[in-house]
Amino acid sequence: MMTNILEKIKAYSTIIIHRHQRPDPDALGSQVGLAELIKHNYPNKTVLTAGLDVPNLMWLAQMDKVEDRDYQHALVIVTDTANTARIDDDRYQKGDYLIKIDHHPNDEPYGDLVYVNTQVSSTSEMITELALAANWKMSDRAAYLLYAGIIGDTGRFLYPATSSRTLEIAAYLRQFSFDFSALARQMDSFSLKIAKLQGYVFENLEIDEHGVACVTLTQERLTQFGVTDADTAAIVGSPGKIDSVQTWVIFVEQPEGHYRVRLRSKEKVINQVAKKHDGGGHPLASGANSASVEENQQIYRELQELFQ
Incomplete structure (x- = not known):
């Protein structure tokens, strides 16, 4: 599979890389890390990254301006995105050939070439493996991005998907010249308003006798703390510290009245619950959507049923 991907990368002079909406560090790390690797090893190719910039992650990477005409005869690669509905910028369909590279369950195997490995920690780990298989030269910038993606999706090597190979890959990337300490501080810190939001989450968390917890952040609360939906990503792991x-x-x-649903678990598999509610993801980390307070209550009941 990696050989086929490398052959396509060699064959095209223009390559456009997409990732999922509302990106996290792994989405950006794998997308822009791959772009940096290709540019570093094939300097005559045009390599572009597509999607909207996210204010709270612009310190990590920013997107290119991609025109419609750029897709003509272009190779399109989508990283870290399980299904087409989540791809940021639907022009991904306008290219000549489409490759999917992802580590989420392959519920929608879109594209002409599908490379999915659910056993790895992150798509950034997959991109690093691709670079090693190709014997590509690693740049400092690419190493920084890929390392950020790995520590983001492993929770700094906390989550079960962290393997011995993950640590080997991280050690390899760590050899390159980037400010490791600054990156770690950036990813581990948040603003005072996020700290106050986290305090609200702890104070208002509802926990049943089995340790199933829930909390709702209304638009009123978000406004009270001066935060956006994107900002709430910083506190999604907070309940698990209890x-x-x-x-x-x-x-x-959401402003329209429906709800974004962030699901996490230490041991129980929860992505099947997410799939029932227009979502999906990893066994222990998933996302879904809810149309109402009543559907929120139903989701919470379904999580509780996992312990019965």
């Missing part, structure tokens, strides 16, 4: 919490969900109300 020793009695095993599985948790955060409902984030």
Whole structure:
């Protein structure tokens, strides 16, 4: 599979790389890390990154301006995105050939070439493996991005998907010249308003006798703390720091009145619950959507049923 991907990369003079909406460090790390690797090893190719910039992650990477005409005879690669509905910028369909590279469950195997490995920690780990298989030269910038993606998706090597190979890959990337300490501080810190939001989450978390927890962040609360939906990504892991919490969900109300649903678990598999509610993801980290408070309550009940 990697050989086929490398052959396509060699064959095209223009390559456009997409990732999912509302990106996290792995989405940006794999997308822009791959772009940097290709540019570093094939300097005559045109390599562009597509999608909207996210204010709270612009310190990590920013997108290129991609014109419609750029897709003519272009290779398009989508990283870290399980299904087409989540791809940022639907022009991904306008290219000549489409490759999917992802580590989420392959519920929608879109594209002409599909490379999915659910056993790895992150798509950034997959991109690093691709670079090693190709014997590409690693740049400092690419190493920085890929390392950021790995520590983002492993929770700094906390989550079960962290393997011995993950640590080997991280050690390899760590050899390159980038400010490791600054990156670690950036990813581990948040603003005072996020700290106050986290305090609200702890104070208002509902926890049942099995350790199933939930909290709702309404538009009123988001406004109160001066935060956006994107900002809530910084606190999605917070309930899991409580020793009695095993599985948790955060409902984030959207301006239109529906809810973004963030699901996490320490051991129980929760992505099947997410799939019932227009979502999906990893076994222990998923996202979904809810149309109402009543559907929120239904999702919480379904999580509780996992312990019965």
